[in-house]
Structure formats: structure tokens, C-alpha cells
Amino acid sequence: MFIPHSEEEIKEMLSYLGLKSLEDLFTVIPEELKVKSDEEKIKVLKELAIREELKKLSQENKTISSYISFLGGGIYDHYIPSCIDQLVSRSEFYTAYTPYQPEVSQGTLQAMFEFQSLIGDLFKMDVSTASHYDGATALAEAIYVLKKKGYKNCLISSSLSPFYWEVIKTYFLGQDINFLKIPLKEFITDIFYLEKKAKELENNFFFVFQTPNFFGFLEEVDAISEIVQRYKGKLVVSCDPISLAILKPPGEYGADLATAEGQSLGLYPSFGGPLLGILTSKKEYIRDLPGRICGKTVDKEGKVGYVTVLQTREQHIRREKATSNICTNQQLCALRVTIYLSLMGREGLKKVANFCLQKSYYLYENLLSLPIFEKVSNKPFFKEFTIKSKVPIKELLNKCEKEKIYAGIDLYEITRDESLKDTLLICVTEKRKKEEIDYFVKFLKRSF
């Protein structure tokens, strides 16, 4: 399908090449290396039928839009303004290739420059790359930047997403780098333990943490930063970009590299992909960063335009000496984010962040008024929190599901960490209505 030639044209082209059949085009492949069987292994459907087939398949899923969902854990159900789908479905954007010919790619390139600028403003960081695959790989790449600069000891907070930790372990399989997990106290990094290790490894370590952390709680960024600076280490953070409209941004507490998952900013949950990796740094790291970066210039008549810069860091020029192997990234996702940030703007972003904060606290306090829950920490959180249940989590989740409520994430189930038995990770975004939250709380009250 999708072949634009008439049979007549195919014959004409073959005869021009002096060939009798299409098979004759493949004489360069030795006969014994060719597929012998002509059996059709796929049940073929054309456009009329495929839409129905895919519709049916999609309906075999239960969606977070048909449930009252409190699922988070890295993928969030934030509001997406209608404009975004409309604008990114322009084929001028989605059917273009990577902007290798800048003169005919100014749309993509300027959007890239604007993405970098908006992310820079939100994070208060000097430089942002054009995009990475997801929050996990952006963080792994940030670690790779420091490893290549000679830092061999990577301290990692145990409050980092277990999904990110899995990816980091994979990226550095069998490599010359030491990972040391820093334990938690009240579900945030144990500052005293961090200080002890930082002192031992003075001058040759970096600390990697996430805030709000995987459990929803806010890390004590000033204290962390002070320790890392005192013992001359480097600081790498993974943060929730939505939170930065109200929380202290990484540029203000001296992060060397700051990363994030950008899905919150206008991307659908989409079963966890495609996502958007955000990677920012202080200016001094610009030549060490992986992937595309867009820069401003002029054309030969002095007109402002945009091109990708420092390509000599990249694989297509530098090959085995490149800063990374990344080529295709997530440009269309970065475009969605650029549009999202433009539409929300200063007040809109503050409002989203505040709604998340207020609504999550509203649910948290209501849950704590029930006898079945208790606190795990007194630390503040942002839009997600961890809470301990006195009834078995499985039973609680199952009962809620029958009521069309996704109550949260069973932390033991995904981490297999004994200390997290019977804890639940609950997320409340701006999309959850008061009546839904009340319904959830009342249902729990009735059931347990």
C-alpha cells in the first residue's frame, strides 16, 4: 500500500533499466539468502477496516480518563489545552526531518531555540539541549557528562525513581564508576549520611537526587547544595517541571546539571511513551553536553536565523569520540512542550502548580482523618505523597478499582522493598475535581 505508481509506470521503469520483473532488481542478493516462502503471516486490513480494528483494540484497555485516577509515579494526568493537538498535527512540523538543511527548517529550529529558552527560564539554568528520550535517559546522560570529566563516585539518593535507577544501572553496566545509594530519613535524603560520604570522597564525587522525590516529598535543596559545595562535589538533579513555577528552581541552588521528565508539560500519558527528556546545565558544560543544541546566527544578508551548534560534539561528526550516540530525539514532544509553556505562561503555570499543591493536600488531610491511614513523613510534598495503609494494599486497590477509582501505586509491588510494605503513592493533579476526591474518601470510609 501507499505505492503511487501505476502498473504501466512500473513496466516502463523496469524496461528502462533493461529488466523483466521486479525480482530482477535483487540479483545482488545471493539466491540462497532469499526468503523462499510466500506465505502471508499478517491478517491484512485496509483503511476502512483498520480503524474499526484499532478502535476495538483501544477499547480493550481501561483508561485513566474513564476512572478517577490518582496514579502518578513519573507519568501524570495534567490538563492539555486543545491548541496543542491542533498545532502539532500540522504536517509542516510532524512530517519534517531533523533540521539538517537550516534554510528550509527555520520553523523547527526557532521552536527549538524557544524550547531551550523557556526551559532555561523555568529552570534558571544557562543551557538546555533540544531534547532527550525521557527523564531517565536524560539523567543517565547527565551522569555520563560528569563521568567523562573524571568523576568516578556517584552518590545517589534512595528517593530517586526506581525506574530511573534501573535505566542508570543499565547505561553504566560494567563501567568504571562507583554508585553509592544514600539512605532516607522520613522519606527524604538523610543529610547526615550524605555529609559523611561527601567528606570521605571530597573533590571526587557528585550527588544525584530528585525533587519532589519519587515519594512526592521535597528534598532539602539548600542543605544538599551546601554540603556538595563544601566538599567540592558536583550536583545533579531531576525535577518536576510543573513544580518549578512555585518551588525553588535548580539554577538557584547551584545545580551543575538539572534534568526532568517533560511529560507533565502537554504530553499524554500514552502508556509511558513517547516522553520528553529535559537536560540543562551551567554554561561551563556546554561543550560536554549530549545531543542537539540550537543557536542563533544570521544569514549572509544579516537576517536572524537559527542553526544547530557545536555539531563537533555529535556522533555524525565525532563518531567514537562523540559526547553521546544520540541522533533522533523527541523533537515533536519538545514542540508540544514549547506550545504548552507559551499557552500557560507565567500565571497559568503558577495556577497549575498551586492547584496540584492545594488538591493533593486536601486529599492527604482527608485521608489522614480516616483510621486506616497514617503518615510516613512530616516533610512537605508537592502533588504526590506516600501514605501508609493499615489495611492490605491489594485489598484496598481492588475495592477501589471496582468503584472505578485508581487509588494509587502500591510501592512494594514496584520496588520489592520490604520497608515499603503497605505504602501507597497517591497523586492529585489539577484535573481531579473536589467531588471526585470527596467520593474517593467517602468510599474508603464506607468500605473499611
Next chain:
Amino acid sequence: MLEKLLKEYSKRGKFNDYLGEIDVEKKDIEKIIPQNLLRKDFEFIEVSEIEVIRHFIRLSNLNYHLDKGIYPLGSCTMKHNPKVNEEVSSYEGFIFLHPLQKEEDIQGALKLMYELIYFLKEISGMDYVSLQPPAGASGELTSMLVIKKYFMDKKEDRKIVLIPDSAHGTNPASVTMAGFICQTIKSNSEGMVDLDDLKKNLSEQVACLMITNPNTLGIFEKNIKIIIEELHRYGALVYLDGANLNAYCGIHRPGDVGVDIMHFNLHKTFSTPHGGGGPGAGPVGAKSFLVPYLPNPKIEKEGERYYFKYDKESIGKTASFYGNFNVFIKAYTYLRMNGIKGLKKMSQIAVLNANYLRKRLEEIGFSCEYKTSTLHEFVLTLKDFKRKDIRALDIAKRLLDYDCHAPTIYFPLIVPEAFMIEPTETEPKEELDRFISVMKKIKEEIEENPNLVKEAPHNTPVKRLDEGKAGRELVVKWD
């Protein structure tokens, strides 16, 4: 300037209120979060919705794109992106799925992935496919890590990866990232892997060979079987870069010849859009002895139920969750509409288009560095025009003036002034003929008025851009 920066539309007080009033009792933020964790000032743009829309529409008008005309970028396979893919992948039952819902609730998604894996297995002859890597380069890295873990478990210390000199830049970069060392293998006069040089570099130190077939010259490695046997004789493995799979679907299967592990580019071969540079998807297929090492989780089926399976030997994960799921839906739809037979026709016409274009261009005086027959793409050398001080870059820029996207230039590195052309099967003959007449015209211009070409492009939104200045000044965000 063609279009103002977003920031220039910004004015304090512009606000698109998408959320309305909050419905829960509001607390003082300062009472919830300690002062030292709060943001002091938040300077950010404020632009109205209509201005945002117009801004992005104006930007879109500055892009060349596939729906406008030929996009013959070699090795990138810029084929038609069917619109039905966009529609079905936006169904609510797909986009509002959370990756941590339980298996019972996501059976449709798992079924789609399971079947896509089956299709890719059938096309490649591999035993299992992991869909997780989010791009081709990620698929390469995943493959290198699988090989690394396999040898670590066997307690064999192999550090070297062999790479032909015609390979994509991502290959050596992936090798370094995985902690291996690259060793380059020369090409022979036919543009294929030089068997003698390969043998000279083989040892028990070699972990694998990364090979692209057909290679980046568009030439099928006719000795592929011997090459693989040589590697296997030393206990080393063979990885296939699947970037050029569009050349032989339904005709040849890498798994049948002994390839141990390979990656696919769903955004090349299986019609999913490039999005101006992603998202793509780079699934990895492997033979059974390597399957446990592939990323977790795998997707299995028992009776009519689909479930996740975790192997303890696995390298772990190469993406946060299961990969670029939305891209899988598009590739799945494309495969269901084509079937293996449709794919075979796809490859046949891709090769027909490329051969037609090559012969026509050769007839009007362009030439290939290597005379060997090619499949879905070919590489011209434009070194002859240097006598007129014209380089491949100049000709690429002049093509833009005639509403043709330029081919890939200066790659592969073994061809001087390389011009790498891949028309794909979805370019109509009329469009190929138009491209040929434009190339002919440019050739005449080079003889009659070389400056016209030297200074191209002339009709694009901006003229040739000063990349040197951009690199020196490094203005990578607004003030």
C-alpha cells in the same frame, strides 16, 4: 527576522485561564512549604492564545516537509506518513493509558505490542524483539549492552567491536558509550567489507561486528554469510544495523543468515513520522540465546491473556517504561495494512525508484564512486564539480531553491563530496522526473553561472546561515 520570538509577544497580564476557579479550600502556600524551598520570583512569558497560534502557524510555514515534496535523504527513509496512523494512534483508549495500570486493564495495549513483536520477528527472522529502545541509536546501545552482559556472564573479556568504515556515526558512538573499543574495517574497491582486513582484525578479543546491510552505499554485502561465519568462528557475535531494512522486507531475513542481534527503525521502514527529529522507535531483535538479556519487561501470552515477563539475566531497562508506545500503534497499523506481501512490494518499488533515479542521473553525467549495483539508495560523488569550485553543499543548497529537499551530504565518509540519495517507494515517478530535471538544470548552471549555485539558496526564507558565528557566540537562549 522572519517571525518574532515568542518572548516579543509577551506582556505582563496576558493570561489564558484554562483551569477556572479552584474548588477546594485554599491554603496559604507559605504555611504548607517552608520559605527556603519556594521560588522567589518567577519571570516567564505571558502571551495570548491567538498570538501563540499565529506564531506557531507562521513558524510552520518556514519548514520544508514530506507532505510538500521529495525528501531524498539517504539512510533516513523519508517515506509517506499515512494519515490513518495519526488518527488511530490518537484514540482515547491509547493516549489515556498509564504505564502502571495493572495487566488486566491494559490487555489491548499489550496485545498490540505482542502482535507488533510477532510481525517484526516474521520480517527479520529473529526469535524475539524488545520494543523498548526509543530511537535507533538507543537500539544500537541496547544491543551493545546485551552483547556486553552476555560475555560478562560467560566470563569472557572481549573489548573490541569491529565497524566498517562506511558505518553510520551512531555505531562507533554507541560502542564507546557501552564501554567497548572501536576498530575500523576497510571497505574494498566494490564498496563492501574487505574480507582480508576483517580477518586480520579478528581475534578472541572481538565482541562483535556492527554491520549495516545493505550498507550505507546501498550495496548488499554479498559475503554476509562468510563474514558472519568468520565472526562466529572466533566466538564473536554479529549485530545488524537495521536502518536500511527498507531494501529487502519479504525478500531477505537477517536472522536466517546468522545475524545474532539487530535493531529496527520504526520511523524509517514502517512509516511513522520523523516529527522534525523524533520521536522514533528502535526495537531490538535477538536470537534465542540472547533473548533473556534484552530489556525488561518482555511481553508474553498465555491462553488469551497478555502479561509482562522479567528475566534475571536482562541488562535492565533502556527507557523509563515500555518505549515509545504511540509510535508502535502507527507502525502496527502500517504493517496490518500491508502484510508481508505488501512490504515486499514496498521494498521492490523502493529499489526500483532508486535504480531508476541512479541510472537517469548517471545518464546526465553524475556518477557514483563505486560502480557496484545498489538497492534502495545510492551515493553520488560530486568531486568533479570542484574544478568549478562547487561542492556537494552548494548543490544541496541549490536544490532547496527548486523545492526539493537535499540528499544526505558528506556521508558516508569514504565517498568524496558524497551525495546520498534514497527516494523511497512512495515518491511518484513524476516527482522523480522533476528531481532529475532539477539536477540537470543545476548541472547546466554550474557550467554557465557557477556563482548562482555557489551562493544558493536564493528562494528560501533565509539565505545561507553563518554557522561559524553561531558556534563562536553560542547564543542558545534568549536574554
